[in-house]
Amino acid sequence: MNDQTPKRLGGSLVERAVAHQALIQRQAAQQPAPAPSAPAPLPRHDIPPFGAVEAPRAPLVRPEPVAPVDPVAQPAAARRRIAIDRKKLADHGMLVPGAVITALAEEFRLVKRQLLTTARQIRADGGAGADDRSRMILVCSAKPNDGKTFCAINLALSLAAEKDVEILLVDADFAKPDVLARLGAPDGPGLLDVLSGGVKNVEDCIIDTDVPQLSVLPAGTRSVADTELLASARAAAILDGLAAANPRRIVIFDSPPILAASPASALASHVGQVMLVVRADRTRESELRDAVGLLDGCEHIQLLLNSVSIQPNGRRFGSYGAYYGEPDQ
Ligand SMILES: Nc1ncnc2c1ncn2[C@@H]1O[C@H](COP(=O)(O)OP(=O)(O)O)[C@@H](O)[C@H]1O
Ligand SMILES: [Mg+2]
Numbered sequence: 294m295n296d297q298t299p300k301r302l303g304g305s306l307v308e309r310a311v312a313h314q315a316l317i318q319r320q321a322a323q324q325p326a327p328a329p330s331a332p333a334p335l336p337r338h339d340i341p342p343f344g345a346v347e348a349p350r351a352p353l354v355r356p357e358p359v360a361p362v363d364p365v366a367q368p369a370a371a372r373r374r375i376a377i378d379r380k381k382l383a384d385h386g387m388l389v390p391g392a393v394i395t396a397l398a399e400e401f402r403l404v405k406r407q408l409l410t411t412a413r414q415i416r417a418d419g420g421a422g423a424d425d426r427s428r429m430i431l432v433c434s435a436k437p438n439d440g441k442t443f444c445a446i447n448l449a450l451s452l453a454a455e456k457d458v459e460i461l462l463v464d465a466d467f468a469k470p471d472v473l474a475r476l477g478a479p480d481g482p483g484l485l486d487v488l489s490g491g492v493k494n495v496e497d498c499i500i501d502t503d504v505p506q507l508s509v510l511p512a513g514t515r516s517v518a519d520t521e522l523l524a525s526a527r528a529a530a531i532l533d534g535l536a537a538a539n540p541r542r543i544v545i546f547d548s549p550p551i552l553a554a555s556p557a558s559a560l561a562s563h564v565g566q567v568m569l570v571v572r573a574d575r576t577r578e579s580e581l582r583d584a585v586g587l588l589d590g591c592e593h594i595q596l597l598l599n600s601v602s603i604q605p606n607g608r609r610f611g612s613y614g615a616y617y618g619e620p621d622q
Pocket of ligand 1: 385386434436437438439440441442443444471599600
């Protein structure tokens with residue numbers, strides 16, 4: 294697509310797609326990435342005011358050495374298994390495994406085809422760790438409530454119906470971990486517990502579901518150092534190990550919002566592709582630019598227009614919206 298003229302976001306589906314695509318192409322071709330905005334501070338109660346209170350001097354305790362991580366995780370001893378609440382999925386307007394094919398299901402088929410095609414392209418391009426990276430996808434958006442969890446779960450359910458794959462859905466929105474609750478299942482120890490060294494083997498936190506080929510990894514217990522934990526070398530080994538542990542596994546991360554929390558950029562540097570959810574009529578052009586700039590650790594960013602109700606040529610396009618491809622192609 295050669296159109297480089299600035300366009301307003303709005304208008305028909307096609308106009309929106311062209312406008313977004315042109316925006317990202319311009320940014321990639323002509324402009325330096327926007328300066329990353331400062332990470333949002335943690336809530337006050339998480340950070341004691343520096344130097345405000347003289348803490349009682351604690352006896353010197355040598356920290357427990359953190360066990361080295363084997364990048365290829367060990368198989369879990371015996372996995373927990375949950376039943377996904379189909380009624381809850383239906384009540385939230387989401388895909389329901391085994392139900393009749395809906396417009397939403399068709400739309401997610403298109404989305405997953407595009408992601409699988411890009412995964413093949415990443416593998417064909419080669420390079421260090423290309424195979425593992427090609428099987429890691431980050432579902433991200435500029436702000437909270439744009440539909441990341443909605444899209445991540447629907448994508449995971451759609452991909453789980455493919456042959457010869459196993460889908461691992463990781464709840465990585467540490468501030469607002471919703472995946473397990475949205476599936477109607479109890480939470481448990483998860484990624485943060487492994488990153489902090491509280492749990493040694495990440496595979497022990499993975500929970501199987503009653504949907505064939507779909508398992509989930511909860512977010513785990515929060516600490517004030519989530520971002521630092523995620524940016525550590527130990528985290529790199531654990532995250533990359535999720536894909537390396539199983540060549541059939543596709544890992545989908547339900548990400549924190551990129552403009553509200555810094556862990557999203559740390560996660561983006563591990564994955565092969567980012568699916569950037571754009572909430573129709575809510576995400577601003579400037580937010581989209583900033584989000585793409587902060588995601589520059591990943592080469593393949595796909596835009597996904599969520600929650601639109603448009604009728605191109607009289608055909609209803611569903612509440613989910615339109616997928617219109619990769620901005621850097
Ligand atoms: N396309 C959609 N159709 C119907 N409901 C949606 C859609 N996208 C998001 N929602 C709803 O909007 C709310 C916020 O979405 P959510 O996925 O939790 O956002 P995020 O994970 O980005 O914070 C949820 O109640 C979700 O079910
Ligand atoms: Mg969410």
